[in-house]
Amino acid sequence: xxxxxxxxxxxNKIKNxxxxxxxxxxLITSFYVELVYxxxxxxALTIILALTYGLIGGxxxxxxxxITIYISSSLHGYLSIEQVVNSLLILMAIGIGIGWAKDxxxxxxxxxxxxxxxxxxxxxxxxILLDNINTHIWYLKNPDTYGLxxxxxxxxxxxxxxQIENKKIxxxxxxxxxxxxxxxxxxxFQSKKPLKTKHWLxxxxxxxxxxxxxxxxxxxxxxxxxxxxxxxDITDKKRTRQREKFLHSLLRHDxxxxxxxxxxxxxxxxxxxxxxKTQKYINKTHKAIQEQIEIIDKVRALQKIDQHQKTEINITxxxxxxxxxxxxxxxxKNIQIKTKTPKKQIKALGGPLIxxxxxxxxxxxxxxxxxxxxxxxxxxxxxxxxxxxxDNGKGIPDKQKQKIFKKGYTTNGTGLGLYIAKxxxxxxxxxxxxxxxxxxxxKFQITLPSN
Numbered sequence: 001x002x003x004x005x006x007x008x009x010x011x012n013k014i015k016n017x018x019x020x021x022x023x024x025x026x027l028i029t030s031f032y033v034e035l036v037y038x039x040x041x042x043x044a045l046t047i048i049l050a051l052t053y054g055l056i057g058g059x060x061x062x063x064x065x066x067i068t069i070y071i072s073s074s075l076h077g078y079l080s081i082e083q084v085v086n087s088l089l090i091l092m093a094i095g096i097g098i099g100w101a102k103d104x105x106x107x108x109x110x111x112x113x114x115x116x117x118x119x120x121x122x123x124x125x126x127x128i129l130l131d132n133i134n135t136h137i138w139y140l141k142n143p144d145t146y147g148l149x150x151x152x153x154x155x156x157x158x159x160x161x162x163q164i165e166n167k168k169i170x171x172x173x174x175x176x177x178x179x180x181x182x183x184x185x186x187x188x189f190q191s192k193k194p195l196k197t198k199h200w201l202x203x204x205x206x207x208x209x210x211x212x213x214x215x216x217x218x219x220x221x222x223x224x225x226x227x228x229x230x231x232x233d234i235t236d237k238k239r240t241r242q243r244e245k246f247l248h249s250l251l252r253h254d255x256x257x258x259x260x261x262x263x264x265x266x267x268x269x270x271x272x273x274x275x276x277k278t279q280k281y282i283n284k285t286h287k288a289i290q291e292q293i294e295i296i297d298k299v300r301a302l303q304k305i306d307q308h309q310k311t312e313i314n315i316t317x318x319x320x321x322x323x324x325x326x327x328x329x330x331x332x333k334n335i336q337i338k339t340k341t342p343k344k345q346i347k348a349l350g351g352p353l354i355x356x357x358x359x360x361x362x363x364x365x366x367x368x369x370x371x372x373x374x375x376x377x378x379x380x381x382x383x384x385x386x387x388x389x390x391d392n393g394k395g396i397p398d399k400q401k402q403k404i405f406k407k408g409y410t411t412n413g414t415g416l417g418l419y420i421a422k423x424x425x426x427x428x429x430x431x432x433x434x435x436x437x438x439x440x441x442x443k444f445q446i447t448l449p450s451n
Contacts, residue, residue: 050098058099062092136231143185144169158204188215189224210235256296263289315346322358340377348385348448350428357424360417361389361444369393385450393441401434
């Protein structure tokens with residue numbers, strides 16, 4: 001251990017020893033030095049003790065000083081009791097004042113240190129959190145300058161965080177990409193509004209990724225201080241979408257067209273005379289091809305679900321359109337469809353797929369309910385549009401009610417119709433409930449936002 005280390009380790013002991021020696025020196029000095037000088041020494045002692053030990057030191061210094069003054073006064077001059085008391089009060093006030101100030105200052109410093117540690121710990125935890133997620137996060141000081149960045153963003157570009165922070169965007173991205181990014185950044189800083197965008201970004205290794213980026217301005221006194229940016233890599237999602245689009249296109253056009261041709265030929269065969277066994281197989285094939293075409297159409301509807309934004313639609317007209325689509329099928333089954341709607345046309349927030357939703361439920365009732373009557377009622381209530389479709393058929397058992405909206409669940413059909421209906425309703429922030437109807441069959445209640 002070095003001398004310096006030893007001094008640091010015994011700092012308090014050394015300080016206490018020096019103070020004790022100082023007090024002893026002052027007391028001894030009082031026997032030899034005149035009163036006027038002792039007064040100054042006493043004042044200095046009080047201040048030193050107050051600065052060293054705080055409030056207690058100040059009081060101790062004042063008491064020690066007055067003893068020193070009294071001794072000196074007795075030997076070299078005379079002070080009245082009143083003067084001694086006044087001196088004591090003055091020194092006590094000085095000692096207490098300086099000591100209290102020191103204690104207060106030390107408490108504040110301690111609070112500041114603790115607060116600093118707390119925030120440093122919090123900042124460290126936040127940094128750990130932000131650096132261990134997949135989302136890229138950074139903020140912009142101005143349209144073309146980075147502030148802080150998290151590790152995923154720096155890592156993608158092939159840098160360490162400190163190598164990107166406070167740098168120009170043009171130093172990190174290639175010229176073409178930087179220009180596009182800066183252009184968007186300027187829009188956010190000028191408009192003071194968030195912006196969502198997509199950009200292809202290339203890193204140092206030449207890897208190109210598509211990012212979905214959100215930029216949110218933080219304002220103070222109507223001025224943008226900085227812009228927080230978050231980005232997610234959607235490259236794989238984009239490629240998956242492209243593959244899905246191709247497969248759906250293949251399914252819709254090639255497979256469906258071929259199926260339609262087969263269906264046409266089977267339909268011709270069905271209407272001709274054949275041996276009973278042959279006719280049975282033709283009928284089964286006819287039904288299978290028909291269901292296959294229906295499945296293709298349902299898959300097509302599923303693909304469209306997330307492609308439409310909510311708009312105001314006329315529910316009254318949509319219901320009538322759906323009824324017309326199913327009119328022939330209902331007549332074949334001797335089912336009567338009745339509607340009850342207010343004179344004022346009912347509207348709701350939805351999209352073109354509402355027709356698909358209604359069609360799936362009405363078609364399901366016609367095909368599988370064994371009903372003779374279907375009732376459709378619409379109404380507006382509490383900013384919601386409610387559509388009730390119920391029948392007087394055989395109903396749906398309670399056990400099946402819990403499963404009927406699940407994908408693939410069926411007792412006789414494709415297993416997609418009601419699943420698609422539920423999915424469409426949810427997509428438009430609506431809902432479907434299935435209960436028993438007073439008519440004896442099933443009751444579907446569709447709820448959609450009306451504004």
